[in-house]
Amino acid sequence: MTAETALSVPTSPTATTPILEVRRISKYFGTVIALKDVSMTLLPGEVMCLLGDNGAGKSTLIKILSGVHQPDEGEYLVQGRPVRFNSPREALDHGIATVYQDLAMIPLMSITRNFFLGSEPTIGRGPFRRFDIRRANAIVRAELAKIGIDIRDPEQPVGTLSGGERQSVAIARAVYFGAQVLILDEPTSALGVKQAATVLRFIAQARARGIAVILITHNPHHAYPIGDRFTILKRGRTLGTFTKDELPREEMIRMMSGGEELEQLEDELQHYRA
Amino acid sequence: MVTRIQTEAPRDERMLRENLIGKLLRRPELGAVGGALLVWILFALVAGDRGFLSLRGTANYLEVASQLGILAVAVALLMIGGEFDLSVGSIIGAAGMAIAILSVEYGWHIWAAIGVSLAFSLLVGALNGILVVRTRLPSFIITLGSLFIIRGATIGLTRLITGRTQVGGVKGTLGYDSAASVFASTLSIPDPASQRGLSAEFSISIFWWLLIAAIATYILLRTRPGNWIFGIGGDANAARNVGVPVNRMKVILFMATAASAWLVATIQVLSAGGADTLRGEQREFYAIIAVVIGGTLLTGGYGSAIGAVFGALTVGMVQQGIIYTGIDSDWFKVFLGAMLIVAVLVNNFIRKRASEAK
Ligand SMILES: Nc1ncnc2c1ncn2[C@@H]1O[C@H](COP(=O)(O)OP(=O)(O)OP(=O)(O)O)[C@@H](O)[C@H]1O
Numbered sequence A: 001m002t003a004e005t006a007l008s009v010p011t012s013p014t015a016t017t018p019i020l021e022v023r024r025i026s027k028y029f030g031t032v033i034a035l036k037d038v039s040m041t042l043l044p045g046e047v048m049c050l051l052g053d054n055g056a057g058k059s060t061l062i063k064i065l066s067g068v069h070q071p072d073e074g075e076y077l078v079q080g081r082p083v084r085f086n087s088p089r090e091a092l093d094h095g096i097a098t099v100y101q102d103l104a105m106i107p108l109m110s111i112t113r114n115f116f117l118g119s120e121p122t123i124g125r126g127p128f129r130r131f132d133i134r135r136a137n138a139i140v141r142a143e144l145a146k147i148g149i150d151i152r153d154p155e156q157p158v159g160t161l162s163g164g165e166r167q168s169v170a171i172a173r174a175v176y177f178g179a180q181v182l183i184l185d186e187p188t189s190a191l192g193v194k195q196a197a198t199v200l201r202f203i204a205q206a207r208a209r210g211i212a213v214i215l216i217t218h219n220p221h222h223a224y225p226i227g228d229r230f231t232i233l234k235r236g237r238t239l240g241t242f243t244k245d246e247l248p249r250e251e252m253i254r255m256m257s258g259g260e261e262l263e264q265l266e267d268e269l270q271h272y273r274a
Numbered sequence B: 001m002v003t004r005i006q007t008e009a010p011r012d013e014r015m016l017r018e019n020l021i022g023k024l025l026r027r028p029e030l031g032a033v034g035g036a037l038l039v040w041i042l043f044a045l046v047a048g049d050r051g052f053l054s055l056r057g058t059a060n061y062l063e064v065a066s067q068l069g070i071l072a073v074a075v076a077l078l079m080i081g082g083e084f085d086l087s088v089g090s091i092i093g094a095a096g097m098a099i100a101i102l103s104v105e106y107g108w109h110i111w112a113a114i115g116v117s118l119a120f121s122l123l124v125g126a127l128n129g130i131l132v133v134r135t136r137l138p139s140f141i142i143t144l145g146s147l148f149i150i151r152g153a154t155i156g157l158t159r160l161i162t163g164r165t166q167v168g169g170v171k172g173t174l175g176y177d178s179a180a181s182v183f184a185s186t187l188s189i190p191d192p193a194s195q196r197g198l199s200a201e202f203s204i205s206i207f208w209w210l211l212i213a214a215i216a217t218y219i220l221l222r223t224r225p226g227n228w229i230f231g232i233g234g235d236a237n238a239a240r241n242v243g244v245p246v247n248r249m250k251v252i253l254f255m256a257t258a259a260s261a262w263l264v265a266t267i268q269v270l271s272a273g274g275a276d277t278l279r280g281e282q283r284e285f286y287a288i289i290a291v292v293i294g295g296t297l298l299t300g301g302y303g304s305a306i307g308a309v310f311g312a313l314t315v316g317m318v319q320q321g322i323i324y325t326g327i328d329s330d331w332f333k334v335f336l337g338a339m340l341i342v343a344v345l346v347n348n349f350i351r352k353r354a355s356e357a358k
């Protein structure tokens, strides 16, 4: 599916307004220029892959989008309106949910407690208002069944889940709480082939529900099949956004795996051999 | 423990049982309950005929356990939230001395003295918490500092005001009787084992201990803030990212431990009729030991208030039980230290089995 067909699926006129947009955003950490003049749009129901070398500024960009950092320059618009988030909670309230690779889940807490952390359903009034564990368990069971994970006991610790299942639970949580935009920072980097497939399949499901996804990954084999468009960052600047047609698989693999560097390395090694 | 929907296996009765055992194993307090039972049986065998099993013996170790337990329950919440408080022992000394000086030296009504002492303790707790949250230094360091500051200031100020390090005469102060009925009364039950017709005196601190444990357990397991405590101890950043007010919760937890120290101080001052600047020394370590024996993880995010109750009970039984055995009570600390290490090993083992990926 190319960006064009992804665009043509939703028919309402609002579908063409970007759900997220940054215009010439810059971010400095002391003397480090982490981002410089980066612009990007995200459309409803598309998967945008954020590509680039280590230190290119990918995490910094998504931390701005998710309210962890504030941009030093530039504009940030959500559904066409300028915003300034002071905390991840504010971004969350605008339907922008982020799943971090390492921060996704707390292993010793139960699935249910993790799922509802910060948004626990309650029952009762006043001093008798309490965490409605029974309802929470039922919701978790139902939400996970939707994505094909059958848990016997929602109160089992998250640590007993596999890495892929943990990611899936984290994403399911974001979707359940009404995320319009899902931001995933390297969700598949620590996963085996099968588990990564579970997560990618789930991302496709989320997209089918009209959720927009920003996906950071170093693995071209994960990015290419699922991505609709690709934004490439290099040393804090954007090299542009490309659709699948504009960026053939080989070209992307070459860019992502540092093709030039590898060729250069090959030449050097050749030199030693001679 | 996770299977795909397609492979839905018939749930046989064996699996159900395993699930139940698994559920039990996942409770943090399991080890502590077993340990307390073991210690009780041990002393019942060794010293059962020398008074350990009598009503008076029971009232005796329950009183020791209750004062430690009040602290331990609050410290458990704080440690589940990922922080330490080494200053609780010093706060006991300061809060108790505040009550004694205000009521005896300045002639305040005892309830006013108790109230001001509580306000002072909450303030100290809040300061501990705010310092930890603002400086991002380990709470171990911050509260180690306040341990010395508070103790030193208590001794210095007391000597400055009274010229002594002990203040007596609280029993003669205004309003003492009503305060004592709340914090220092006892329930007398005739001890059938006593030849001389003595009664066992069950201290009201036992009631406070159980009440606080019940409230703490309810908060921890059945309220939103309880879930946040687990969250901030497990991963403060992750909790913050989903909107948990991490800093506010931490400050509240430090205030809670300080308040528990105040309660212990109030009970001690009213029962003893006076205060000593050295009161509460090393109580912070006993509280941590009780909490850790109770199955709470030193690194936070896991544990229970009920575990702390049984941890305190165990420490209390050992401390008083040893007297009944006839062994010199100097050996108590040897037992305590060894028990701590064994308890941590056992708890780690149980937790690993219960909560790691298969
Ligand atoms: N909090 C910070 N303070 C100072 N410098 C920072 C901070 N966060 C990021 N940087 C710097 O900004 C640059 C971009 O970092 P960023 O984490 O966004 O890269 P990335 O593209 O996510 O890299 P990776 O692929 O390794 O995750 C790096 O040079 C990094 O050292």
Ligand SMILES: [Mg+2]
Residues within 6 Å of the ligand: A058, A059, A060
């Ligand atoms: Mg990164």
